Amino acid sequence: xxxxxxxxxxxxxxxxxxxxxxxxxxxxxxxxxxxxxxxxxxxxxxxxxxxxxxxxxxxxxxxxxxxxxxxxxxxxxxxxxxxxxxxxxxxxxxxxxxxxxxxxxxxxxxxxxxxxxxxxxxxxxxxxxxxxxxxx
Amino acid sequence: xxxxxxxxxxxxxxxxxxxxxxxxxxxxxxxxxxxxxxxxxxxxxxxxxxxxxxxxxxxxxxxxxxxxxxxxxxxxxxxxxxxxxxxxxxxxxxxxxxxxxxxxxxxxxxxxxxxxxxxxxxxxxxxxxxxxxxxx
Numbered sequence: 330x331x332x333x334x335x336x337x338x339x340x341x342x343x344x345x346x347x348x349x350x351x352x353x354x355x356x357x358x359x360x361x362x363x364x365x366x367x368x369x370x371x372x373x374x375x376x377x378x379x380x381x382x383x384x385x386x387x388x389x390x391x392x393x394x395x396x397x398x399x400x401x402x403x404x405x406x407x408x409x410x411x412x413x414x415x416x417x418x419x420x421x422x423x424x425x426x427x428x429x430x431x432x433x434x435x436x437x438x439x440x441x442x443x444x445x446x447x448x449x450x451x452x453x454x455x456x457x458x459x460x461x462x463x464x465x
Numbered sequence: 466x467x468x469x470x471x472x473x474x475x476x477x478x479x480x481x482x483x484x485x486x487x488x489x490x491x492x493x494x495x496x497x498x499x500x501x502x503x504x505x506x507x508x509x510x511x512x513x514x515x516x517x518x519x520x521x522x523x524x525x526x527x528x529x530x531x532x533x534x535x536x537x538x539x540x541x542x543x544x545x546x547x548x549x550x551x552x553x554x555x556x557x558x559x560x561x562x563x564x565x566x567x568x569x570x571x572x573x574x575x576x577x578x579x580x581x582x583x584x585x586x587x588x589x590x591x592x593x594x595x596x597x598x599x600x601x
Binding site for chain 1: 467469470530540551
């Protein structure tokens with residue numbers, strides 16, 4: 330058997346209001362679900378879920394417990410031109426650029442300290458054609 | 466600005482050999498990069514990276530540090546029929562089924578204790594048509 334698609338990518342942040350500002354307002358993701366336990370963002374082909382780990386770790390909930398401290402990692406696709414735009418955009422909102430490797434990738438931290446990267450799929454040897462249809 | 470695609474979904478596992486067996490052999494993912502620090506699996510539209518957190522946390526590496534204890538979470542897309550097949554497949558390889566909610570989702574643990582789910586996109590109100598072109 331073969332798993333075919335990642336449906337849910339998950340990060341953890343105790344301060345969901347701060348996470349909402351970062352991912353919805355600064356990164357422009359579409360928030361489609363918001364509870365006191367988690368935020369759900371919908372991307373074209375997958376979901377980003379951000380849980381409050383103090384809740385998701387509890388063992389008295391219907392779903393199995395999960396959740397960890399901060400400092401996990403995620404990367405979003407971006408072209409080299411978009412990486413420059415992200416750099417200016419995020420700096421303009423007082424987000425510290427942790428590292429920018431000559432324009433080919435960009436690293437910042439979300440409010441929980443998770444490492445958020447913008448990177449070109451071509452750096453992984455992956456070809457893609459347009460903003461809308463990467464990985465086609 | 467708007468982030469459009471998740472390029473890298475990241476999990477952590479100190480025992481990369483055990484992670485390789487679980488994700489490549491049991492889940493059938495395509496391993497395309499293997500170092501002493503991490504495994505890289507290629508899916509049709511994204512990458513799954515599994516880092517040894519004892520290495521990725523180090524501050525003397527070219528990239529910013531990240532890495533955490535186990536117990537994060539990921540979900541793969543599957544139809545209801547596929548979920549039943551995954552259940553039999555994983556049980557047949559002595560993987561404990563942590564929870565199976567009436568055939569609509571399936572939870573197991575990877576070797577690091579990360580919660581791995583198989584779930585239907587339709588449970589999130591997402592329509593998709595075939596195994597190959599989910600989220601089209």
